[in-house]
Structures are given as C-alpha cells and as structure tokens.
Amino acid sequence: MTKLVVAKFGGSAIGPDGASIPEIIQRITNLKKDSKVIAVFSAPLTMDNGKKRSLTDVMLEQGRNAENGISPSLDIIKSTYEKILELVDPENKEKCKNVIEQNLEKAKKALDEALENKEFVDEVRSRALAFSGEILMSHVMNYILRSNKINAETVNFEDWPIITDNNIESTNFLTSESRAKMDKTAELVKQSEVVTIGGFIGKTVDNITTTYERGGSDRTAADLGILFHKNYETSIDFEKDSAVVSADPKIIESGLREVHQLSYNEARLAGMFGMKILDPIAIKEIVENGVDMSITVTNMKNPEKVTTIKRILDEQKGHPIKIVTGKENCAIFRIETTSIQKLLTSLEKDKRYSEFVILSPFTKDGIEFSRILFLDGDYVKRNEKYLLGFDSLATITYNRGVITLIGDEMWRVQQVASRTSAKIGEAGLNILNMDAQEETSRIIIVVEDTKDNIRKAISAIHQEISEINFI
Structure with a gap:
C-alpha cells in the first residue's frame, strides 16, 4: 500500500513573514521521497511592533474594530503576504499575486459586512479568517513548492473535503459527509507529490464556511488521516520547533527530559491540560472513528528528534511520569x-x-x-x-x-x-x-x-x- 504522510505546519513552523518556509520546503522534500504528502497549513505569523503575532489575531482585531464602527484595515496582512511572495519564482509569481488579491478581497468583503452590521460573528468571521489565513496560505505554499520544482496542487475551497456541522465558530467534523466530498482531493493526492490545504477551516453541507476552535489545524490533519487511512498507509506528522519534552520549555529552562513515546490517552490529556503538543480533540476524533495510525511530533529544525504517539505503546523503561x-x-x-x-x-x-x-x-x-x-x-x-x-x-x-x-x-x-x-x-x-x-x-x-x-x-x-x- 502506498504511504501517505499528512504533515501539519503551524504558524510557528512557518515563522514571521514566512521566515522558516525554506526549512518547510526541505522537510517536504524529504517526506515525499517515499510517501505522498498532504501538507496542512495554519495562518502565518507576522511582526507587529516588534512582537510575533498570528494573522488570525490580526484579523480578529480588525473584526472587533468593524464591530465598533472603526474602519478595518488589511495593511498588516497584505504586507505579510508581499514578503512571502518573494519566495515565489518569476514563472509562478503573477499567478500567486492574483490568488493573494482574490482571497484578500473575499476577506475584505467579510469585514465590510461586519462594519455594516456591527457584528463579527458566525460565517462573516469564518470567511474573514479563512481567506486571510489558512486557505490563502495553502495556495501561496502551493506556488512556493512549485517554484522549487515540486509537483504540487492545492485544494480549492469549492472542493473542500472537511465537512462539518452547523456550529459555525466551534464546529465539529462529520465523517460520512466528508467522505462523500473527498473525491477531488483524493484525485489530487493520486496525481501529485504534494497537496496543500488550509487547516482550521470547514464548510457545512450547505456550503457555509465554518471554523474549529483555535488550534484546529491539528484537527484538520487528523480528519484527513481519518479520511485517507483506508486508501493509503497513512501517518500524521506535526512539524514543530521541538519534539515533546517533560514540561513547557517556556516555564522550565533546565532539567527537561525528552519524551520519546506517548499513548493516545497521554497525548490527549497533555493537550487538554496545557501542553501544546496537539489539539486533544484531534486524538478524540481518531479514537471515535476507530482509526489506529502513527502520529509523530517532529522537531522541524532537528528532524531526528521525534516523539511518537501510538494507541498501544512499546514497553516503557523510563520514568512513568512523562x-x-x-x-x-x-x-x-x-x-x-x-x-x-x-x-x-x-x-x-x-x-x-x-x-x-x-x-x-x-x-x-x-x-x-x-x-x-x-x-x-x-x-x-x-x-x-x-x-x-x-x-x-x-x-x-x-x-x-x-x-x-x-x-x-x-x-x-x-x-x-x-x-x-x-x-x-x-x-x-x-x-x-x-x-x-x-x-x-x-x-x-x-x-x-x-x-x-x-x-x-x-x-x-x-x-x-x-x-x-x-x-
């Protein structure tokens, strides 16, 4: 059976203004040597007043401005994508530039609706976030990968395989409905080395744009694994700036232990209680769908450092408190x-x-x-x-x-x-x-x-x- 890796790259993996994209290209190049790859992207980061910020937070701020009658601005978001556009070669640059403009126009339209109605909620909020963040980033990464001679395609929102319920801002994955909508994505995977897709975003059967809770790109990766595991030898890889260690490195500066293996249960509990390993609902959805597949958390800058998450662990010899x-x-x-x-x-x-x-x-x-x-x-x-x-x-x-x-x-x-x-x-x-x-x-x-x-x-x-x- 052909191998398939669903690799998720979050905002910190992408870096401010796409600073870490060259490393992402190298990781994808290595992953595709013996496997098909679906690359799931979060919204990128930017630098704002000397601090790192997610474009998701930037857009939420502009939405709040619109609610309060203050004219919203996409200047920071446009500036970020202009910098990332520099990574696209001349052959693909004009197409990529057009895609950026088209998506940001959709995001602007959502903000204009919020300004008019003094509400930044439900589908208006979801569309603003989707077309300024995850969906747009997946299209941009598609052109960057092509610029690096990688046979890549991206999933258009019209063909979206992540179908959800009607809880617009904290939506839930619907497995059977998603299977019915995955044919186009499956064809792209079959024809290409790499398929890019935005995380965090879903749509209802009635084509209403929805979002997961924050951290929802992890769930997108898990959901794609659930959809494809019967057709491919599927695994999920979360690319981060560190594999799992025994506490948050921002809190504990010394004496941290590397964690080489976690059970599904341990990973879910750790996520629920504050460790940014992966969204615990991603594990929950995998278990609920009766799927058993390997999950890895990889240090993108040092890929030899990996934490493996499995349903049933190998014999454990280290300290039981991980x-x-x-x-x-x-x-x-x-x-x-x-x-x-x-x-x-x-x-x-x-x-x-x-x-x-x-x-x-x-x-x-x-x-x-x-x-x-x-x-x-x-x-x-x-x-x-x-x-x-x-x-x-x-x-x-x-x-x-x-x-x-x-x-x-x-x-x-x-x-x-x-x-x-x-x-x-x-x-x-x-x-x-x-x-x-x-x-x-x-x-x-x-x-x-x-x-x-x-x-x-x-x-x-x-x-x-x-x-x-x-x-």
Whole structure:
C-alpha cells in the first residue's frame, strides 16, 4: 500500500513573514521521497511592533474594530503576504499575486459586512479568517513548492473535503459527509507529490464556511488521516520547533527530559491540560472513528528528534511520569448530581464539547453535588445561560488554575500524591482541590489562577519528579 504522510505546519513552523518556509520546503522534500504528502497549513505569523503575532489575531482585531464602527484595515496582512511572495519564482509569481488579491478581497468583503452590521460573528468571521489565513496560505505554499520544482496542487475551497456541522465558530467534523466530498482531493493526492490545504477551516453541507476552535489545524490533519487511512498507509506528522519534552520549555529552562513515546490517552490529556503538543480533540476524533495510525511530533529544525504517539505503546523503561503541565483560565461548575446527567448528555450530543473533567462529588446539607472542571473559562462565560439552564441554582467559580501529571503508568510511582502536594505547599500555594484516581492514573491539583501560581507549581513538581522512586 502506498504511504501517505499528512504533515501539519503551524504558524510557528512557518515563522514571521514566512521566515522558516525554506526549512518547510526541505522537510517536504524529504517526506515525499517515499510517501505522498498532504501538507496542512495554519495562518502565518507576522511582526507587529516588534512582537510575533498570528494573522488570525490580526484579523480578529480588525473584526472587533468593524464591530465598533472603526474602519478595518488589511495593511498588516497584505504586507505579510508581499514578503512571502518573494519566495515565489518569476514563472509562478503573477499567478500567486492574483490568488493573494482574490482571497484578500473575499476577506475584505467579510469585514465590510461586519462594519455594516456591527457584528463579527458566525460565517462573516469564518470567511474573514479563512481567506486571510489558512486557505490563502495553502495556495501561496502551493506556488512556493512549485517554484522549487515540486509537483504540487492545492485544494480549492469549492472542493473542500472537511465537512462539518452547523456550529459555525466551534464546529465539529462529520465523517460520512466528508467522505462523500473527498473525491477531488483524493484525485489530487493520486496525481501529485504534494497537496496543500488550509487547516482550521470547514464548510457545512450547505456550503457555509465554518471554523474549529483555535488550534484546529491539528484537527484538520487528523480528519484527513481519518479520511485517507483506508486508501493509503497513512501517518500524521506535526512539524514543530521541538519534539515533546517533560514540561513547557517556556516555564522550565533546565532539567527537561525528552519524551520519546506517548499513548493516545497521554497525548490527549497533555493537550487538554496545557501542553501544546496537539489539539486533544484531534486524538478524540481518531479514537471515535476507530482509526489506529502513527502520529509523530517532529522537531522541524532537528528532524531526528521525534516523539511518537501510538494507541498501544512499546514497553516503557523510563520514568512513568512523562509530563508535568498546567492550565490557566479554568472554571468549576457545581451542580446537583441529580441534574448532571442531562448536562453531560447535552455537552456530548448537542455541543460535542469534551474539554472538561469530572471531579469527585461532595455532599452538603444532605444533597450531593457534582463538580465539572472546565478547562476553558472563556467557553463557560460564553455559555453561562446554556449551562445554568440545567440547574438555575448551580454555581460557577472562575479564576481557577489546574496542574496535572501525565503518565498512564503513574501508579508505579511511590508516594506521588503526597510528595507533589507537599511541594506545592512548599512553593507557598494553597491547594483548593486535589483529585487523585488510581483507575485513570490521574492527579489533578486546583489552585487559584493568579499571578504566576501555575508556573510556580509546575516548576516545583517537575523538580521533584526525578527524585521520586518508581517500581
């Protein structure tokens, strides 16, 4: 069976104004030696007042301006693509320039609608983001690859294979409907060495433009793997500036351990709780569709450094606690246990939302209450009315942070709960909740999300881990 690699390149991999594109070309050149390649692209970064910014954030800012009656501008976005256009050879430059102009005109039209209606939501928002970011970048990369003598094609939005439901701004992948729309993309893969496509973006069966949540390009890569795994020996490769290490390098500067293998479960938990490995929903969708394929996280600048993510791991010889991570901006939702099941069913069936964990219940005045730890406080704020509709007396507490340890075989680590909680105490932090479950090898520690609490807790626990014995 022919091999197929779905390779995802995020904004940081592309770099400000396309600075890392030469390295992307080299990676794709190497990948295509023994495999077909589908290259999934996020929106590029730019430099704005000396800081790196995603064009997604630039466009969201312009959308907010439009909502407030301020005339939006595409100047920063145009400037970014003009710089990236310099990587296209003379033979392809005029075509690429026309594609940039056509897509930015579609983005401008969406912003004009937002200005007129004083709303930057739903499909208007999705179109603005799509045609200024991911979709446009995939077309530009197609011409850059052609300029480097690579047989490349790109997926036009008219032939989009990622079909989603009608949740416009936080949409969900529909497998069977997508399979029905994948013929054109499949033909491009068959005929070409490399096919480029924008991540993050979907469309409904009625051709309404939709977007995943932030980080959704990971899901696009997973969804394409799901669609093609029966036709090719398919794998997914996330190209990043680092393979996986034992904590966020922005928090822990020394003593980091390389993580060579993660299970699907470990990778999903790490993503849910703050490690930017991959979108945890990408793993969830792979599992739900009964697909078992290799996933790699590759250090693009040093491709020999790779973390492999597998459903069933090889025998593990290293420390069972692989990652210490934390998440800011969480919220705890308390609800009577008699009402929780309807809410959970609705979150699964209606919202298809799963970025939460159930904490241990408690009893007060003879009534049992359940607690849901939502890992995105902003999601809770946007959906307060919906959540409280299941129990008007339920309560929500914001400004919570959570620290967790990742490792399917954490049960082999002696005194892990007591020693990690003690370390947090020594760091001067007050533990508001600690939830340890042997069955799931999960320890969750909740603290107040203020100042640098999460960073201090991660640093304290990460230092302690290497000193704890394991069986």
